Amino acid sequence: MTAPQNLTRAACAARDAADPLAPLREQFDLPAGVNYLDGNSLGVLPRATAARVQDVVTQEWGQGLIRSWNSAGWIDLPRRVGDKIGRLVGAAPGELVVADSTSVNLFKVLSAAARIAQANDPARRVIVSERSNFPTDLYIAESVAAQHGMVLELHEIDAIPARLAQAADVAVLMLTQVNYRSGRMADMATVTAQAHAAGALMLWDLAHSAGAVPVDLNGANADFAVGCGYKYLNGGPGAPAFCWAHPRHADRFWQPLSGWMGHAAPFVFEPGYRPAPGMQRYLCGTPQVIGMSALECGVNTVLAAEPLGGMAALRAKSVALSELFIALVRQELAHSGLSIHTPLDPAQRGSQVSLGVPADGSVDGYAVMQALIARGVIGDYRAGDGTAAEPHLLRFGFTPLYTRFVDVFDAIQTLADVLASGEWREARFMAKAAVT
Amino acid sequence: MTAPQNLTRAACAARDAADPLAPLREQFDLPAGVNYLDGNSLGVLPRATAARVQDVVTQEWGQGLIRSWNSAGWIDLPRRVGDKIGRLVGAAPGELVVADSTSVNLFKVLSAAARIAQANDPARRVIVSERSNFPTDLYIAESVAAQHGMVLELHEIDAIPARLAQAADVAVLMLTQVNYRSGRMADMATVTAQAHAAGALMLWDLAHSAGAVPVDLNGANADFAVGCGYKYLNGGPGAPAFCWAHPRHADRFWQPLSGWMGHAAPFVFEPGYRPAPGMQRYLCGTPQVIGMSALECGVNTVLAAEPLGGMAALRAKSVALSELFIALVRQELAHSGLSIHTPLDPAQRGSQVSLGVPADGSVDGYAVMQALIARGVIGDYRAGDGTAAEPHLLRFGFTPLYTRFVDVFDAIQTLADVLASGEWREARFMAKAAVT
Incomplete structure (x- = not known):
């Protein structure tokens, strides 16, 4: 199947290149080889934090001691x-x-x-x-x-x-x-x-x-x-x-x-x-x-986004990211059995998209997420009761400060691979399912 | 007045030299020029802490991200x-x-x-x-x-x-x-x-x-x-x-x-x-x-004190430190008007000694503590109602992990100096008294 013009990786990369918010990503230390779509659970490390915490510990506490309640x-x-x-x-x-x-x-x-x-x-x-x-x-x-x-x-x-x-x-x-x-x-x-x-x-x-x-x-x-x-x-x-x-x-x-x-x-x-x-x-x-x-x-x-349009600009990018994700799910995962469990109207959507696993039990959502994480795509899994109304979920969060359009593209490609290859059925992913 | 044999600085230094707990002080980063007797309010910085916190921030959070809830x-x-x-x-x-x-x-x-x-x-x-x-x-x-x-x-x-x-x-x-x-x-x-x-x-x-x-x-x-x-x-x-x-x-x-x-x-x-x-x-x-x-x-x-006798050994040193402090108050500050507001029976005493300022208002405890801190001796001040029963207090805490016998000696000498010189009456110390 030929992808529509705007749903190719090249198109995503072009959107990143044209994104006025893209420089905000430089504020963070992101691990190599990780495509992190779980900022809705735990945000990533800002570059400034390690030095600031070190200063609080070694200078304000270590040197200033009790005086820092006022002086710091x-x-x-x-x-x-x-x-x-x-x-x-x-x-x-x-x-x-x-x-x-x-x-x-x-x-x-x-x-x-x-x-x-x-x-x-x-x-x-x-x-x-x-x-x-x-x-x-x-x-x-x-x-x-x-x-x-x-x-x-x-x-x-x-x-x-x-x-x-x-x-x-x-x-x-x-x-x-x-x-x-x-x-x-x-x-x-x-x-x-x-x-x-x-x-x-x-x-x-x-x-x-x-x-x-x-x-x-x-x-x-x-x-x-x-x-x-x-x-x-x-x-x-x-x-x-x-x-x-x-x-x-x-x-x-x-x-x-x-x-x-x-x-x-x-x-x-x-x-x-x-x-x-x-x-x-x-x-x-x-x-x-x-x-x-x-x-x-x-x-x-x-x-730091305030000079670039602040929360309104971040929101616009967040919606663009989740719209892209949903479009790619439809393009790449139409036959996967996964459902979109998040409102399709962006006005009713936060900054995440959740995919429901089939109610027939044919896909083990926990194992799929483990296989994704093993490939460096980090979202998370939330169990439901397994029905179509409250399915087990694969959650993907988009943090416009650091999530790129190519990250969304790559995540969907990896998810499609994991499903198509059946690698999530490997014992190392299935074994822990009972722990959830 | 000639100090008793065991109440000289040399005697205190000798006690530190013979103290089996003395090496525990090496666990801490203490600021130069500070005699810290306020560990009862905020303890000092352990040497291990900065590196551990840095590791938690940069590795466990920065690299491990959400996975560290389990993996770390x-x-x-x-x-x-x-x-x-x-x-x-x-x-x-x-x-x-x-x-x-x-x-x-x-x-x-x-x-x-x-x-x-x-x-x-x-x-x-x-x-x-x-x-x-x-x-x-x-x-x-x-x-x-x-x-x-x-x-x-x-x-x-x-x-x-x-x-x-x-x-x-x-x-x-x-x-x-x-x-x-x-x-x-x-x-x-x-x-x-x-x-x-x-x-x-x-x-x-x-x-x-x-x-x-x-x-x-x-x-x-x-x-x-x-x-x-x-x-x-x-x-x-x-x-x-x-x-x-x-x-x-x-x-x-x-x-x-x-x-x-x-x-x-x-x-x-x-x-x-x-x-x-x-x-x-x-x-x-x-x-x-x-x-x-x-x-x-x-x-x-x-x-870390466990191999050296644990809390019992720390307690014995704590009592020795507060006993020394009280003996030195009696020796050096007998005519200062300061009273000992902490039980003289060590069994009824924690790891601090509080000195009450005279009820006649002749000494401003807040200013005295500010002058002490300016000289690098850090205790703290707690206001009372100013009566003999509930005096304003100069508090000094002894943390046997890092407080030395010479620290106690030096603190008393500095306190005696501050009182004898009247330097606590300087505007820079008095000015803030109203803030307390």
Whole structure:
């Protein structure tokens, strides 16, 4: 079969050559021989990070010691890095702080949301979320619901508007904007408006949004948000996370993780808790200095796109990459049995495409991904229940800062090879399938 | 005045020369010209850390990328480092995990303790702690108490046994074993037995104990514990913290920060939370890989003492250092107005000595500490209410891994000089006093 003009490797290389964002890739240290399409799980290493971390360790800590809390600005890290992330998600300076993990931050803001909802209307006792939301969000919500005498209700995403309209009992709608399995993206302004029309508060998890797609928390009039530092923000494994509250909520109540860094005067060492004004009260323990410093380097790689059009330009490239991927799947893998499990409308898609393996079990998705990784193409595998509705998935993430059009082309070629050759059936790939 | 034979610098140098633990100091990169007596606030940089962190960043993350969760053992870090810390505090393998911050971990274990106490006897509704416990512990306890319909009661440490005996209403006794202000150390076995005799659970904060004094959590039959990674464990600024539950409690209920890493099968991605067996359920979000790797290097510096007698040998040296410090205060600073605010009985003392400034306000402790730091002697300052009972304090911590007898001698000489010269009255030291 002859490929259409724009679906050849040469055409992809030409697009890379003409791409004004292409120089951003120089910000990263990418391993040789690896085609990395898993930045939606763990972003790659920025070139600046190793030197910065080394400086924090050997100079700021090693030489400055305790003095560096002030002299090196350690104490300001949660807010300084938070303000930088704020520029990517439509939060004003001082509105967003970096701290803890996504799960811990979700506990803080969901607890606050639950209390606010209860204060507004005690009859609202339901937290609604998506059945296939990332599990840690559901686990935390289960806990917060139990603590507040609420219930957590899970629905398919398309059933949520009807559920909101059904009764005035929903306290909080909690969604991850881009679903980790399907890559489906919600329209933040529309869904937030639906939640508000139903009298519910709106909490967004931006794990797969921040640094990947344009987000405007204030513009959408959202209530709360959390997000992850180690995916599209390139902060490193287990990087600190972030949280945001709309200013109308930030000063209300105090969140339950009332550690000293959220106190109005942490270094006065008074025995009673007085929450700091604004978002500062969402801090808890001592800042993770090394991790936050690495995260700052990662966030800087995204901010480096600002002179080139910023998130809008990154988004345009991301859509072009995923459109190319989908077109190549259709061209090269039409008879593979793999299905496209991500919305075909780019407006409903984040920065990843997930391929479903056949429900008949003829392809072992785990083994296919292992065989791809052995060939240097790194995506990841997420098991489903194996049905056509919730298939086992091969996930491929596109990070426009460093993913090239030729990377997309090469990944599809390799995937086609792996399927055609049947090499995924080799014992070394199959053997571990049971571990997943 | 002629110094006694053993209180001369030469005598101190001789003690260092004869100290079998002296080689342990070679594990650290100490800045030139600094006499660091603040390891109770932030431990110093181990020599191994910079290279290890660099390897984690450039190789494990940069080259291994997502694969390193398995191939580099990232996923096992909370337990692997936890087991190492366990050797220092009397916890068996698998009983102690590294995660989050001390404040967040305290929230977890105190919430669990409150639930267990309520299940055992709903009439027990009081959490008791020490008035001068480290504030973040009190802030977290205030929150946990409010969430569980309990009250937090603060008492002077000496009044606590009587309070326990007074009524059968205490659910949990929560203490930091070594008080951050006074350096006073509680006998863990005795106090735990008192709490149990009163029907209360016993929760210990080991922030100033782990790596500083021998601790035997199982031997003392304690119920819960938390501790800090960046003080005597030398884990670096904002290092991850740890938590422990006695095995009789670890499997009961689930703690409220029910994130995916505490799930029985985190990578099955099921929507409902099922807590992992044992201490694993006290994990929450994704492990802080870089910070935990640095912490492991720090913990290794303490474990390096094992062939030399371990914590018992470190403790003996720590006591010798603080005894020397106190003797030198008496010899050199008898007329300074400074008081010794730390118990004179070494059995009641952690690894620090705090000096109280005169209640008459004739000495500005903040300015004195600034002047000391300007001379390279780094301790720290903690404000009190200024009375003789709760004076403003100059704190000096002794870390037997790297503090030498001559360091103690030199610190006292410098302090005597700073006081005698009155140089602390200079504007550059006084100016910032209002900031504290």
